[in-house]
Amino acid sequence: MKNKYLIYxxxxxxxxxMGNSYSAIAQILIERHGLDVTKDHLRKSIKEIVKYLIVDxxxxxxNVRLAKQKQAAQDLNRIERKxxxxxxxxxxxxxxxxxxxxxLLTDQRSLKCKTRSHEVSNHKAAMIIHIADTHxxxxxxxxxxxxxxxxxxxxxxxxxxxxxKYAEMHEVQNVLIAITGDLLNSDRRLDEKxxxxxxxxxxxxxxxxxxxxxxxxxxxIANVSVxxxxxxxxxxxxxxxWTDIVASxxxxxxxFEMLKLLLPDLTFIKGRALEVVVEVANQNVLLIHGHQxxxxxxxxxxxxxxxxxxxxxxxxxIICGHLHETMITDTLARSSSxxxxxxxxxxxxxxxxxxxxNVYIMLKxxxxxxxxxxxxxxxxxxYDIDLELAAYNAKSIEKTKQKETIFxxxx
Numbered sequence: 073m074k075n076k077y078l079i080y081x082x083x084x085x086x087x088x089x090m091g092n093s094y095s096a097i098a099q100i101l102i103e104r105h106g107l108d109v110t111k112d113h114l115r116k117s118i119k120e121i122v123k124y125l126i127v128d129x130x131x132x133x134x135n136v137r138l139a140k141q142k143q144a145a146q147d148l149n150r151i152e153r154k155x156x157x158x159x160x161x162x163x164x165x166x167x168x169x170x171x172x173x174x175x176l177l178t179d180q181r182s183l184k185c186k187t188r189s190h191e192v193s194n195h196k197a198a199m200i201i202h203i204a205d206t207h208x209x210x211x212x213x214x215x216x217x218x219x220x221x222x223x224x225x226x227x228x229x230x231x232x233x234x235x236x237k238y239a240e241m242h243e244v245q246n247v248l249i250a251i252t253g254d255l256l257n258s259d260r261r262l263d264e265k266x267x268x269x270x271x272x273x274x275x276x277x278x279x280x281x282x283x284x285x286x287x288x289x290x291x292x293i294a295n296v297s298v299x300x301x302x303x304x305x306x307x308x309x310x311x312x313x314w315t316d317i318v319a320s321x322x323x324x325x326x327x328f329e330m331l332k333l334l335l336p337d338l339t340f341i342k343g344r345a346l347e348v349v350v351e352v353a354n355q356n357v358l359l360i361h362g363h364q365x366x367x368x369x370x371x372x373x374x375x376x377x378x379x380x381x382x383x384x385x386x387x388x389x390i391i392c393g394h395l396h397e398t399m400i401t402d403t404l405a406r407s408s409s410x411x412x413x414x415x416x417x418x419x420x421x422x423x424x425x426x427x428x429x430n431v432y433i434m435l436k437x438x439x440x441x442x443x444x445x446x447x448x449x450x451x452x453x454x455y456d457i458d459l460e461l462a463a464y465n466a467k468s469i470e471k472t473k474q475k476e477t478i479f480x481x482x483x
Contacts, residue, residue, distance in 0.1 A: 075124075084121050127374070143215045185288060187337045190295050192245050198353045199244040200432040201235050201290065203251045204393025204408035206459050207305070208282065209275030210257035217427075217447070221278055225454035227410050227427055227446040228282055232289040234444045235431050239294055242433050242440075247294040248288060248352055252393045252407070253303025253361035255279050263334055278457070280330045283476050285455035287335060299341040299348050301326040302348040302392070303361040345361045349380070353387040353434035361393030362406065389439065391432070396425050398442045405430055412447055 077084075080101055087097045098114035101107060107114065212219035217419040239247065256275055290296055302322040325345060332340045341350060348359045358376070367374045377387045389403065412427035426447045433440035 073115055074374075075121055077101075077114065078121060081121055084118055088122050093129070105159075136451060137206075185284060185334055186297060187288065187296075187335055189292050189337070190245055190293075192246075192295070194243060194245070196435070197242040197244050198246045198248065198434045199235070199239050199242070199294070200231065200248045200352060200357065200391070200434060202391055202393075202405070202407045202430040202432065203249060203283075203286075203410075204407035204429065205252075205254040205303070205396055205411065206279070206307075207254060207257040207409065207411045208279040208281075208412065209272070210411055212414045214412070214413060217414070219411050219414070219427075221282070221457065222279060222454060223449065223455055224410055225282055225285075226449035226452045228286045229289070229454045230446050230449055230452045231410075231429050231444055232286055233452070235290065237294050237430055238291075238442060244433070245294050247290055247296050248350060248357075249290065249296060249298045249325070250302040250357070250359050250391060251283075251328070251348070252296070252299055252359055252391060253322075253324050254305045254393065254409075255283075255303070257328050259307060272323065276326055276330070278325075279327050280334065281457050282455060283327065284334050285457070287331070291338070297339040297341060298331065298335075299330070299343065299350050299359055300324060301348050301359045301361055302345050304363040349387070353436060355434060355439070356386055357434075358387050358390045360390060360392045362392035365392060365394075368392070368395070368404065368406060373401075377403070377413070389432075391430070398428055398430065398443050400430070400447065405441050406430065408443075410446065415483050 083104075085101060086096055092100070094115045095111065097118050098111050101118075102109065102111065102114065116223075119229040192209065206224060207219075208221065208224055209218060223307070225340065238244075240318060251252070254274070256279060287296055287298065302324040322345070328340070341348065343349070346360070346364070350357050350359065360376075361366065365376065373390060380387045389405070391405050391407070393409065394408045395406060396411070397406070398408045399406040408426060408428040410427055410429065413425040428445050428447070431442045431444060435456055
């Protein structure tokens with residue numbers, strides 16, 4: 073647009089926005105700038121300028137709207153691409169994990185193990201052996217506690233030794249091994265990745281070996297059934313799921329299924345991923361990891377019992393883990409962990425924790441709850457997993473220590 077009065081366009085726009093007519097604007101400009109022009113001529117020029125400015129504003133608005141739409145489309149594409157990348161990464165990781173498990177399984181000469189069947193001559197008592205929070209692939213080296221696969225093996229052997237002693241004392245012939253989750257440690261956070269004793273597939277297989285030895289050890293004196301629920305730390309995906317299909321996407325579930333392959337003659341109880349109810353000695357026992365129970369006070373426990381009561385199931389006893397500290401009440405028994413104290417419990421929770429697991433003697437009209445301390449393993453050799461440790465190149469506490477050369481001068 074060619075108009076010599078465009079130099080006053082900002083003033084014209086302001087005056088027009090204030091509600092002045094074209095003639096009024098022309099009169100103001102003539103007086104303000106001493107313009108030598110007729111009012112009627114200037115009015116026509118101002119009208120052209122105002123129309124030009126309005127059209128120009130509409131073009132700007134339209135361009136801004138187009139730019140916003142373009143940016144929104146770019147943002148959506150970026151989000152979709154990011155979502156696809158994350159999904160692809162997870163899928164690739166799981167494919168590699170499953171491929172590695174298949175390779176490890178294929179390398180085994182004999183998968184199936186022989187088990188024993190015992191005649192049941194009495195029904196005086198049954199036993200629940202509670203395995204909670206083993207975190208097999210965690211490395212711990214803090215004051216007062218060390219933990220790796222070798223330590224886990226010794227603690228499990230000690231646990232089996234005392235469990236068998238209590239079983240013989242009460243003439244137990246049927247045992248339920250109740251696994252309440254977190255068999256492997258989380259590896260989603262950086263400090264956990266740094267504290268891993270092996271990668272996920274190898275740690276899974278080593279965990280299977282340890283539990284296989286433990287189950288066979290118990291099977292020497294009693295018939296064994298195994299039940300398992302999944303925990304929160306051993307989940308494969310980042311977010312915690314509450315449906316069975318999501319909750320079973322979990323290393324606990326994988327280990328449980330692999331044990332079924334190794335020990336096909338034993339009874340493996342199939343139930344929901346997060347909660348399983350098993351009747352033992354005429355008592356309904358609820359297996360649950362514990363992250364669903366909050367502070368695990370009487371109010372939370374009552375809610376769970378009421379939930380099942382509405383479905384027609386009476387819960388007599390709840391067993392769980394999760395907090396790595398033993399607590400036994402009339403209706404709930406929480407086991408500590410196989411790990412014991414670690415950096416998190418020491419520094420974040422200020423919690424003094426010891427490695428321990430529970431056993432429960434289930435009688436017809438009563439129950440005996442027993443905590444077995446597993447912190448010290450002096451005198452216990454542990455299960456023979458040296459070949460597996462070597463084959464899978466698992467880390468140990470000793471491998472994490474820097475070697476120091478000591479020079480000796482002998483005189």
